[in-house]
Amino acid sequence: GQNIDQPTEMTATEGAIVQINCTYQTSGFNGLFWYQQHAGEAPTFLSYNVLDGLEEKGRFSSFLSRSKGYSYLLLKELQMKDSASYLCAVMDSNYQLIWGAGTKLIIKP
Amino acid sequence: DADVTQTPRNRITKTGKRIMLECSQTKGHDRMYWYRQDPGLGLRLIYYSFDVKDINKGEISDGYSVSRQAQAKFSLSLESAIPNQTALYFCATSAGTSDTDTQYFGPGTRLTVL
Numbered sequence: 001g002q003n004i005d006q007p008t009e010m011t012a013t014e015g016a017i018v019q020i021n022c023t024y025q026t027s028g029f030n031g032l033f034w035y036q037q038h039a040g041e042a043p044t045f046l047s048y049n050v051l052d053g054l055e056e057k058g059r060f061s062s063f064l065s066r067s068k069g070y071s072y073l074l075l076k077e078l079q080m081k082d083s084a085s086y087l088c089a090v091m092d093s094n095y096q097l098i099w100g101a102g103t104k105l106i107i108k109p
Numbered sequence: 110d111a112d113v114t115q116t117p118r119n120r121i122t123k124t125g126k127r128i129m130l131e132c133s134q135t136k137g138h139d140r141m142y143w144y145r146q147d148p149g150l151g152l153r154l155i156y157y158s159f160d161v162k163d164i165n166k167g168e169i170s171d172g173y174s175v176s177r178q179a180q181a182k183f184s185l186s187l188e189s190a191i192p193n194q195t196a197l198y199f200c201a202t203s204a205g206t207s208d209t210d211t212q213y214f215g216p217g218t219r220l221t222v223l
Contacts, residue, residue, distance in 0.1 A: 004151065031209060042113075042199060042214035043152070050209075087151070096167075097212065099151030 002026045004100035006088050011106045012078055020073045020086050020103045028093020034062050034073045035087040037102065043087055046073070075105075083107045112136045113215035115200050121221045122190050130185045130218050132200030140203040141183040142212065143167075143175060145196040152199065158183055159205060190222040 003025045012018040031050040035043035049064035061074040085102040113134045143155040154167030156175040176184045201212040
């Protein structure tokens with residue numbers, strides 16, 4: 001079966017750095033996405049990785065290791081508005097997105 | 110103005126009723142999707158459409174049907190609603206013209222079936 005694993009919840013402090021991990025087992029791989037979702041709102045696109053390595057976009061970076069079936073999202077200089085759920089999704093061999101359950105990130109002052 | 114809109118935003122209905130959720134987009138995308146989201150679970154694909162004449166079942170299509178009325182409109186119907194269809198429903202679109210094929214989501218419809 002296909003599976004995406006990520007921690008259910010994480011807590012971090014304003015101004016700090018947090019790393020949210022995602023491991024996956026899917027039938028084929030055509031890229032990995034990270035989305036941000038505030039409570040009760042739509043998921044919004046953050047990043048896409050298809051090759052191994054780090055992609056940096058402002059305060060957010062995403063890393064991929066295809067051989068390990070592993071990705072992480074790194075958030076720097078945390079702000080209160082970063083409190084949200086972060087969803088990891090993998091595009092499988094049929095070009096369909098397989099979604100993780102999401103990681104709820106709580107930021108404390 | 111929002112690129113992907115959904116109506117209604119909230120709906121409470123009773124078991125056995127037929128209801129329709131509507132999605133419209135102004136992004137000019139060919140591909141449209143319907144997902145449901147339940148607490149503690151990932152988004153699950155109900156149906157998807159790669160163009161007006163192409164409709165495909167997703168992971169959990171039982172109890173649902175769809176209609177692609179135009180490139181910009183994709184409707185989801187629950188023929189006879191049941192309580193375990195209570196969930197947050199999202200419509201999404203993608204261009205299908207690049208390797209990334211990023212999906213863009215509407216604001217969601219919160220459906221409660223009593």
